[in-house]
Structures are given as structure tokens and as C-alpha cells.
Amino acid sequence: MGTDQSNILQVRDLYVKVKTKNSTTTLVQDINFELKRGRVLGLVGESGCGKTVTSMSILQLLDRKTTTIEGSIVLQGRELNDLDDKEMRKIRGKDIAFIMQNPMNAFTPVFTIGHQFIETICSHTPCNKKQATELAIEAMHHVNLPDPVKLLKYYPFQLSGGMLQRVMIAIAACLHPAVIIADEPTTALDVNNQKIVLRHLDKIRTEYNSAILLISHDLGVISEMADEVAVMQNGRIVEKADVFQLFDEPQHEYTKKLLNARSILHLDESIIHLA
Numbered sequence: 233m234g235t236d237q238s239n240i241l242q243v244r245d246l247y248v249k250v251k252t253k254n255s256t257t258t259l260v261q262d263i264n265f266e267l268k269r270g271r272v273l274g275l276v277g278e279s280g281c282g283k284t285v286t287s288m289s290i291l292q293l294l295d296r297k298t299t300t301i302e303g304s305i306v307l308q309g310r311e312l313n314d315l316d317d318k319e320m321r322k323i324r325g326k327d328i329a330f331i332m333q334n335p336m337n338a339f340t341p342v343f344t345i346g347h348q349f350i351e352t353i354c355s356h357t358p359c360n361k362k363q364a365t366e367l368a369i370e371a372m373h374h375v376n377l378p379d380p381v382k383l384l385k386y387y388p389f390q391l392s393g394g395m396l397q398r399v400m401i402a403i404a405a406c407l408h409p410a411v412i413i414a415d416e417p418t419t420a421l422d423v424n425n426q427k428i429v430l431r432h433l434d435k436i437r438t439e440y441n442s443a444i445l446l447i448s449h450d451l452g453v454i455s456e457m458a459d460e461v462a463v464m465q466n467g468r469i470v471e472k473a474d475v476f477q478l479f480d481e482p483q484h485e486y487t488k489k490l491l492n493a494r495s496i497l498h499l500d501e502s503i504i505h506l507a
């Protein structure tokens with residue numbers, strides 16, 4: 233296998249446990265997967281199965297006081313599990329970009345979009361403020377954000393969820409990260425902007441050889457974007473396969489159920505259209 237296909241992120245025997253007053257609950261267990269350069273791994277499964285917990289543990293964003301992460305998370309040869317906060321801050325954004333499910337949580341409410349966008353670029357690259365501003369404007373154009381110069385002056389509350397989600401994607405794209413974790417990146421978007429954002433993510437993947445962990449409920453998006461798919465149920469990966477194999481010949485009962493639910497949904501939609 234050539235270098236281009238080499239593993240950029242390896243997750244081994246990952247367990248995440250949360251400590252409550254009298255007990256410990258396991259949120260995810262025995263998680264194993266790898267991301268390869270320029271490839272997309274889709275992560276699917278019903279709400280609450282542990283997709284976000286898995287991605288937050290990779291980014292070391294879970295509360296260290298209440299959760300423990302066991303196992304190994306190796307990014308470009310470096311172990312991330314238990315790395316101190318200062319080191320993780322250097323890695324987040326630059327080496328791993330995170331497109332959060334809830335875009336409101338990604339921004340500090342008291343600073344403008346421009347301040348946060350430009351700070352992020354300047355703190356991870358040798359760009360000065362002027363260059364960072366130009367980069368930000370260009371990146372915002374790529375995700376179909378109207379009038380970026382004006383938007384940079386706005387505060388997060390002045391933008392819709394869909395616009396904030398696209399700002400997050402624009403920030404991620406600017407830094408050409410080795411890995412992008414995209415947690416439901418298109419849920420807040422209309423169909424047209426979904427297409428633009430997915431096309432843009434695909435462009436980042438091909439241009440910069442970024443690996444993408446794509447978390448989505450939308451099996452249509454997964455089938456279009458992913459090379460491989462991991463299916464999660466109750467905190468475990470129950471099946472992992474090449475995208476064609478998974479959709480054509482699902483092995484696990486739960487995967488079959490997910491795919492069937494999708495066909496039923498499609499059938500319902502066509503009945504609604506006919507009515």
C-alpha cells in the first residue's frame with residue numbers, strides 16, 4: 233500500500249466511561265477503526281449510539297473530570313489520549329478540524345465571526361491579519377456564504393445555524409487539516425447548500441488529501457461521500473465495510489434494519505408526493 237493510502241488516524245480499543253455519583257457507565261466500547269489519507273469513513277447509527285462521544289474522545293474534548301477514555305488514538309504517529317490541553321489546542325483546528333453538530337456551540341458569543349475566524353487562522357499559520365482576512369473571505373465564498381466582508385463583522389447570534397455551519401466548514405478548509413471530523417455537517421442546511429457543502433468537503437479531501445470521518449443520519453449522504461462505513465449500535469461498532477459492500481450485502485441484522493428503514497422512508501415519501 234502506498235503512502236497516500238497510509239493510516240493517518242488509528243483508534244484502538246477505545247472505551248469511554250462516565251462517572252456518576254455512585255457508578256460508572258460505559259458510553260462507547262471496543263471501538264476500532266482507522267482513517268486513511270484522502271478517504272472518507274462514514275459513521276452511522278441511531279441517535280444516542282455514541283457517534284458524537286467517539287468523535288469528542290478523539291478530539292479530547294470530553295470533560296476530564298467526569299469521563300475516562302481508555303485505549304489508543306494515534307494521529308500521524310502521535311498518541312492523543314491523555315495529551316495535555318495545551319498540546320491538544322495546537323492540534324485541534326490545524327491537524328484535526330471539527331465541524332460540530334450544533335454550530336452555535338462552536339463560536340464564542342462575545343466575539344465577531346471575523347475575530348474568531350482570523351484568530352484561528354493566525355494562531356495556526358504564519359499568515360498576518362490581512363492575509364488571514366483574505367483567506368477567510370475566499371473560504372466563505374467557497375461555501376456559498378453571501379457578502380463575507382459583512383458577515384465577518386457579525387456576531388454568531390446574527391447568523392442562522394446553517395450559515396454558522398458553513399463558517400465552520402470554511403474555517404476547517406482554510407487550515408488544510410490532515411483529518412476532518414464532520415458531525416452531521418449538513419443537517420442545518422437546505423438541499424442546495426447541502427450539495428455545495430458536500431462538494432466542497434470532497435474538494436478539500438482531494439486537494440489536500442485530508443481524511444474525513446463523516447457522521448451522518450443521512451444514508452444518502454453516506455452512500456455518496458464515504459469509501460467505507462462503520463455502523464454503530466449501543467456504543468459499539470457492529471459492522472464495518474466498504475460502502476458498496478455495506479449497501480449491497482449488509483451482514484449485521486442492525487445494518488439491515490437501518491437500510492430497510494431507509495427504503496420504507498423513501499417509499500413513504502413517494503406516496504406523499506403522489507397524494
Ligand SMILES: Nc1ncnc2c1ncn2[C@@H]1O[C@H](COP(=O)(O)OP(=O)(O)OP(=O)(O)O)[C@@H](O)[C@H]1O
Binds near residue numbers: 259277280281284
Ligand atoms: N457527558 C455525558 N455524560 C453522560 N452521558 C453522556 C454524556 N455524553 C453523552 N452521553 C450519553 O452517551 C450516549 C451517546 O451519545 P452521543 O451523543 O454520542 O450519541 P450520537 O450517536 O452522537 O447521537 P445523535 O445522533 O443524536 O447525535 C447517549 O446515551 C448520551 O446520552
